[in-house]
Amino acid sequence: MIPTLDEGGCIERTVRRALAGGAEVLVVDGGSGDATRERASAAGARVLVAERGRARQLAAGVEASRGEVLVFLHADTLLPERWRPAVEATLSKPDVSCGAFGFRFERVPGQRLGFALAFVEWGARLRVALLGWPYGDQGLFVRRSALEAMGGVPQVPIMEDLDLVSAMRRYGRIECLALPALTSPRRYLRHGPLRTMLRNWAATAAWACGLDRARIAAWYYQTERAIPRAAAAAGTTSEASRS
Numbered sequence: 730m731i732p733t734l735d736e737g738g739c740i741e742r743t744v745r746r747a748l749a750g751g752a753e754v755l756v757v758d759g760g761s762g763d764a765t766r767e768r769a770s771a772a773g774a775r776v777l778v779a780e781r782g783r784a785r786q787l788a789a790g791v792e793a794s795r796g797e798v799l800v801f802l803h804a805d806t807l808l809p810e811r812w813r814p815a816v817e818a819t820l821s822k823p824d825v826s827c828g829a830f831g832f833r834f835e836r837v838p839g840q841r842l843g844f845a846l847a848f849v850e851w852g853a854r855l856r857v858a859l860l861g862w863p864y865g866d867q868g869l870f871v872r873r874s875a876l877e878a879m880g881g882v883p884q885v886p887i888m889e890d891l892d893l894v895s896a897m898r899r900y901g902r903i904e905c906l907a908l909p910a911l912t913s914p915r916r917y918l919r920h921g922p923l924r925t926m927l928r929n930w931a932a933t934a935a936w937a938c939g940l941d942r943a944r945i946a947a948w949y950y951q952t953e954r955a956i957p958r959a960a961a962a963a964g965t966t967s968e969a970s971r972s
Contacts, residue, residue, distance in 0.1 A: 730755045730794060731774070732786035736804035737763040739913060743804055744772035750813035755794055757786040765804075783865075784889040787882045791873075800870040801890075805913040807835065808868055812910075816870045819904050826875040826901030827894060829863030833909035834917075845922035846914050852926055857905045862933070865890035868910040875900040887946035888936050920953065928952055 731747070733740060733756055740756065747754045756769040759781035770776045779789035787801060798820055802808065809815065809830060819828040832853035834846050842850075857863055869890060875897060876882070883892035894903055917925045928949070935945045 730757065730787060730790040730799060731769075731802045731804050732757050732759065732783045732790070733761060733765050733769070733804045734759040734781060735761045735763050735765060737761070737765045737768050739805045740765055740769045740774075741772040743802065743807060744769055744774045746807045746810070747800070747802065747812075748773050749810065750808065752800070752813065753794065753796065755790045757790040757793075759783075759786050782886070784882055784884050784886075787889070788884065791876065791882060797873050798870060799873055799876065800868060801865060801893075802868050802910075803866045803912065805915065806866050806868055807911040809908050809910060812868075812908075815906060815908050819906065820870070820872060822902075822904070824902050825904050827869065827871045827897035828904045828906060829857075829867040829869050829894075830906050831909035832857075832864070832867050833911055834914045835911040843922075846917060849917060849922050849926045852930075856933075861894075861903055861905070862891060863894060863903070863905050864929075866910075866912045867905075869893065871897060872900075885942045887942060887949055888932065891933065891936055 731740070731743060731754070744754050744756065754774040755777060756766070756774040757777045757779050758766050758769075759779060766776050766778070777789060777793055779786045791799060798816060800808075800816065812830070815830075816828065819825055833850060834842060836842060853864070853867075863869065871893070878900060879896040883889045883896065885892055897903060914922070932945055932949050936942075
């Protein structure tokens with residue numbers, strides 16, 4: 730299940746990799762202005778349209794889906810090639826309610842990752858090892874029965890992934906796999922890898938302290954918009970979500 734908004738540049742690869750596991754793939758679009766829906770459909774996904782907002786889009790996808798196991802995926806994250814056996818093996822353990830893949834940036838052939846992005850990968854591994862908090866860009870997979878028991882995808886303006894993982898602990902263990910999903914580094918490169926990681930950690934700390942979610946979202950998205958403006962004012966350019 731993939732929530733999208735203007736992801737025409739990457740959605741086809743993401744859908745095809747997910748379909749390679751033999752599962753139904755739902756793309757839930759929040760009103761894209763590009764060719765996201767058409768490209769997702771051409772790649773083989775079932776496409777739905779829902780009110781914009783990742784949590785709302787995921788909830789719409791859950792309602793329309795049929796499987797007992799649900800995988801929540803970002804549009805720029807590629808599942809491992811043999812993702813389905815890994816998911817099935819993990820959820821075959823009766824004490825596991827939810828799982829996630831490892832976090833790894835997708836590599837460009839012939840190019841080194843660079844220190845900053847490598848440090849972000851290390852930070853993600855440390856976060857999972859110490860706190861057991863995987864983010865949505867790691868590909869979360871859950872039992873439908875547990876998701877329904879907790880009341881569905883938490884309807885919050887930001888950090889629904891951490892709410893989901895936190896609530897799932899009431900129904901079983903969270904297992905984080907070493908097998909990595911591959912996430913595009915585009916957002917980190919656009920805003921600066923270390924700056925983006927620290928901003929994400931600050932939002933996570935605010936979440937852990939129970940601060941008002943609307944205030945966290947307002948701050949997070951305001952800083953996200955401010956960073957490109959600052960880069961443009963300095964005469965710089967950059968190319969390529971929370972970790």
